[in-house]
Amino acid sequence: MRRSRLSTVGGIGLLALVLSGCQLVEIDSALTTFEPAGPFAQRIDDLFWMVFWIATVIFVLVQGALVVTMILFRDRPNRKEPKQIHGNAKLEVVWTVIPAVILATVAVPTVSAVFDLTECSDDAMVVEVIGHQWWFEYRYPEQGGFTTANTMVIPTGEEVCATMTSEDVLHNFWVPALNGKRYLIPGQTTVLRLQADSDGEYWGHCAEFCGLSHSLMRARVHSVPRPEFDAWAARQTEPAPVPEEGSPEREGYEVFAQYCTQCHAVDFADNDSGVNDNILEEPVFNGPNLTHFADEYRTTFAGSALPEEGESFDDALKRWIANPPNVKPGSFMPDLGLTEAEIDAVITWLKSNK
Ligand code: HEC
Ligand SMILES: [Cu+2]
8 A cells, every 4th residue: 555655656756757848838939830920831730730630539549448448347356358359350450441541641631731832833932042051041033133141031921932952061941930841952952932921030940950050050031021022122232332442431341352252242333443353253162242231131140140139239240250160160251360440340341231
């Protein structure tokens, strides 16, 4: 008697310990698949709940039958052994056919969704997504072919066809409110449909381990009404101005010309003016395009890992330029050994690239 009470208490204690490891799902957390914001993520959510409820019904039926059997046929004094059903052909057929039918029922909508979610309609707007260690690059071939980084801007309520590849290793683009995960594969193109039905900011993450700073490779989608999208796209096609001699931006521009152009493209208005002869047309190494680094929607950088929560944009930028590998381990942007004055100057110039 004492023994069994002890084991009951022990069992409950153990269960409490195990359950304390679970946390109730925080519904407004950024990376949840339970808050679909458009038709493609909705499709996944619907499928999930369908399978969930089928599985729940099966669970209750099977466990119920088990409990009923245990009670009805439990051992009692003088009770004969119940009738055995081992090898009963009829039963064997029934419990093979029923699961097969259930699996087929689940497979049909699953397979059709898998194909549907990755085959864009013909009129969807194309955005090219290129994975890098450790940031996402976006190109807009239908809006004049400009290039941006970290924040993908899309028009609300319209289908966007992300055509994706990688420049180095495997990455995986995942913005759970808009669709499921899809690989970015060097040398191949994969396709993912995206759509947000309300304006807003949708966060995602690279979902394939891709090296040291994988955990700092975020994806961010900013969905805005069509007119605002058009205005944004028009801004992106504008070249960056070359700052005038003696202006506060000029000094930073010169720091950029000296240290940064082998990795960062900036599309200047006047590349033949002579002042930026030392600026390469094409970087040797592909870092983020900085032409519109300070655009009003481009509020995060370095794989959208910066600024950190509670940190100001300027502080984060200073920290980043002073020593990138300190912020993102393994970063391909090196510590360039700039002086404090050079860092401040280059930030002043960067922030003029609206
Ligand atoms: C050897 C190549 C290289 C050089 C040189 C370099 N960068 Fe970078 N830079 C990168 C790479 C790669 C990233 C993306 C890193 C990441 O997010 O993990 C980056 C990111 C940035 C970003 C964030 C951009 C964004 O939108 O995410 C800024 C700003 C930046 N660099 C400024 C500079 C400045 C200013 C200089 C010169 C003083 C410079 N970089 C020199 C390679 C370089
Ligand atoms: Cu990645």
